[in-house]
Amino acid sequence: MATLSAPSNHSPNEDAEALRKAFEGWGTDEKTVITILGHRNSNQIQQIRKAYEGIYNEDLIKRLESEIKGDFEKAVYRWILEPAERDAVLANVAIKSGKNYNVIVEISAVLSPEELLNVRRAYVKRYKHSLEEDLAAHTSGHLRQLLVGLVTAFRYVGDEINPKLAQTEAGILHESVKEKKGSHEEAIRILTTRSKTQLIATFNRYRETHGTSITKKLLDEGSDEFQKALYTTIRSFNDHVKYYEKVVRDAIKKVGTDEDALTRVIVSRAQHDLKVISDVYYKRNSVLLEHVVAKETSGDYKKFLLTLLGKEE
Amino acid sequence: MATLSAPSNHSPNEDAEALRKAFEGWGTDEKTVITILGHRNSNQIQQIRKAYEGIYNEDLIKRLESEIKGDFEKAVYRWILEPAERDAVLANVAIKSGKNYNVIVEISAVLSPEELLNVRRAYVKRYKHSLEEDLAAHTSGHLRQLLVGLVTAFRYVGDEINPKLAQTEAGILHESVKEKKGSHEEAIRILTTRSKTQLIATFNRYRETHGTSITKKLLDEGSDEFQKALYTTIRSFNDHVKYYEKVVRDAIKKVGTDEDALTRVIVSRAQHDLKVISDVYYKRNSVLLEHVVAKETSGDYKKFLLTLLGKEE
Numbered sequence: 001m002a003t004l005s006a007p008s009n010h011s012p013n014e015d016a017e018a019l020r021k022a023f024e025g026w027g028t029d030e031k032t033v034i035t036i037l038g039h040r041n042s043n044q045i046q047q048i049r050k051a052y053e054g055i056y057n058e059d060l061i062k063r064l065e066s067e068i069k070g071d072f073e074k075a076v077y078r079w080i081l082e083p084a085e086r087d088a089v090l091a092n093v094a095i096k097s098g099k100n101y102n103v104i105v106e107i108s109a110v111l112s113p114e115e116l117l118n119v120r121r122a123y124v125k126r127y128k129h130s131l132e133e134d135l136a137a138h139t140s141g142h143l144r145q146l147l148v149g150l151v152t153a154f155r156y157v158g159d160e161i162n163p164k165l166a167q168t169e170a171g172i173l174h175e176s177v178k179e180k181k182g183s184h185e186e187a188i189r190i191l192t193t194r195s196k197t198q199l200i201a202t203f204n205r206y207r208e209t210h211g212t213s214i215t216k217k218l219l220d221e222g223s224d225e226f227q228k229a230l231y232t233t234i235r236s237f238n239d240h241v242k243y244y245e246k247v248v249r250d251a252i253k254k255v256g257t258d259e260d261a262l263t264r265v266i267v268s269r270a271q272h273d274l275k276v277i278s279d280v281y282y283k284r285n286s287v288l289l290e291h292v293v294a295k296e297t298s299g300d301y302k303k304f305l306l307t308l309l310g311k312e313e
Numbered sequence: 314m315a316t317l318s319a320p321s322n323h324s325p326n327e328d329a330e331a332l333r334k335a336f337e338g339w340g341t342d343e344k345t346v347i348t349i350l351g352h353r354n355s356n357q358i359q360q361i362r363k364a365y366e367g368i369y370n371e372d373l374i375k376r377l378e379s380e381i382k383g384d385f386e387k388a389v390y391r392w393i394l395e396p397a398e399r400d401a402v403l404a405n406v407a408i409k410s411g412k413n414y415n416v417i418v419e420i421s422a423v424l425s426p427e428e429l430l431n432v433r434r435a436y437v438k439r440y441k442h443s444l445e446e447d448l449a450a451h452t453s454g455h456l457r458q459l460l461v462g463l464v465t466a467f468r469y470v471g472d473e474i475n476p477k478l479a480q481t482e483a484g485i486l487h488e489s490v491k492e493k494k495g496s497h498e499e500a501i502r503i504l505t506t507r508s509k510t511q512l513i514a515t516f517n518r519y520r521e522t523h524g525t526s527i528t529k530k531l532l533d534e535g536s537d538e539f540q541k542a543l544y545t546t547i548r549s550f551n552d553h554v555k556y557y558e559k560v561v562r563d564a565i566k567k568v569g570t571d572e573d574a575l576t577r578v579i580v581s582r583a584q585h586d587l588k589v590i591s592d593v594y595y596k597r598n599s600v601l602l603e604h605v606v607a608k609e610t611s612g613d614y615k616k617f618l619l620t621l622l623g624k625e626e
Binding site: 113117120121124128129130131132133136137140141144145148149152153154155156157158160185189192193194195 | 442445466470508
């Protein structure tokens with residue numbers, strides 16, 4: 001369930017005109033920007049971008065960049081890109097910064113195969129390199145194998161599972177992931193090629209056999225980038241709602257708040273299942289997500305996030 | 314340039330009726346099968362399949378399988394599948410037989426990124442596994458890394474090249490491929506992620522620096538599957554026409570002829586550039602491809618291949 005509330009009928013032209021008016025004169029009327037863009041779904045926003053460009057011969061995104069600033073600007077920018085474009089940008093930022101490969105794992109594990117392809121198309125179009133090309137050039141060893149395998153997969157989607165395979169591969173994952181012996185390459189093969197349904201069957205089989213989930217105690221002080229990526233991979237395939245809840249929880253717990261992570265989850269999921277993530281958050285933390293967000297953020301950034309959360313003040 | 318000659322106007326219904334008539338009565342009228350199917354392009358054949366199914370409530374492919382036999386059947390079967398379906402079948406046969414990974418390399422190097430995606434879609438649809446899933450489960454080590462990287466790539470297509478990168482990466486390829494030291498993983502990364510234009514620039518840079526092509530003397534008696542696949546990869550990216558000429562030459566040279574390889578090249582390229590391949594063949598061997606094919610094959614199989622070569626007797 002989404003948290004975004006968007007009217008089913010809106011006029012792209014009127015929205016474009018209202019935005020233009022908000023930009024004109026002394027300062028920017030941020031309230032209007034938030035009220036409009038925070039209440040339109042991604043299709044509607046693409047129509048507004050088109051209408052704006054048509055009427056004013058100006059790129060709405062560029063204009064916004066000159067009008068607003070900081071975390072608010074970043075959040076709005078991410079929100080108004082097409083979803084595939086946004087993920088391509090997020091992936092590129094992650095690769096260039098050389099950290100937070102969570103983004104790479106997320107898009108691979110959460111998107112459908114065709115959606116993932118759209119991200120790869122958007123990436124090539126924008127950067128004139130392929131996603132896997134940039135990723136492979138910035139990583140090495142097992143981390144590279146895992147991440148490149150994840151983004152390049154085109155998995156089978158469907159209910160057919162092979163229970164015997166789940167059994168065998170739960171064993172392989174145990175050896176590699178938990179015992180840290182055996183071949184990491186086989187664990188990587190499994191995680192980068194099997195269908196999501198098959199993987200979940202394998203994780204379940206693991207729990208039945210070992211009485212504990214595969215991710216339990218997987219991370220410790222000495223974990224390297226590869227092990228962290230492995231952990232994120234398993235978690236996000238297994239239950240991406242719980243996974244996102246943890247991303248938000250960690251982002252908020254951090255001293256100073258990790259705005260990038262918070263923005264990413266809210267902006268990426270507002271139109272999809274942010275309501276569910278928010279419910280899981282409440283269940284886990286006994287505090288409403290919108291209250292924490294209101295407490296930890298401020299200004300227009302706060303107002304925008306709360307609007308996407310369906311809880312504007 | 315294609316060798317296939319197909320009329321621009323044809324009636325799918327009339328073709329379907331003529332085929333049905335060819336199947337009826339004593340034996341099959343192979344001549345009609347060849348005349349029709351050997352003179353239709355893949356779009357037209359898909360229309361005939363549809364018309365046939367509509368009129369007779371019978372799958373044309375299944376009917377053909379019961380009517381004709383041997384190499385002729387195999388060639389017709391491969392010819393009348395949609396190109397993406399055909400490549401998916403060829404890849405699956407190669408994976409299951411555990412040899413001839415050339416097919417895997419070919420589709421990765423010769424098809425456009427979107428065509429390659431179509432093969433992967435067709436594969437998942439048909440086998441309920443992904444292409445990379447089956448491939449990875451049947452291979453290991455560097456061979457797996459190379460082949461899986463090849464089929465899963467979605468490369469940048471365009472003219473932009475980076476000459477400095479070509480220089481550096483020619484060096485990396487030299488170390489890994491020719492000196493057999495350094496990291497194979499880096500050679501694999503380059504070959505599986507860079508754009509075709511960039512790769513060709515790298516191969517050219519290699520030739521300028523070392524005075525010889527990178528594939529020269531790459532293969533020797535002791536070459537393993539990985540080195541063979543590496544060789545095929547470089548050759549088919551560098552110049553797929555020359556590469557196909559060699560596949561045909563080797564297929565014919567083989568004692569007893571390698572019908573699978575011969576069929577594969579003719580069927581895959583008849584509608585594209587078989588004329589060019591055939592010209593290069595003549596230049597290299599001073600004998601016409603159609604003469605060799607006529608000499609080395611027989612019966613309806615021969616007639617069908619010659620028809621696709623545009624040289625029916």
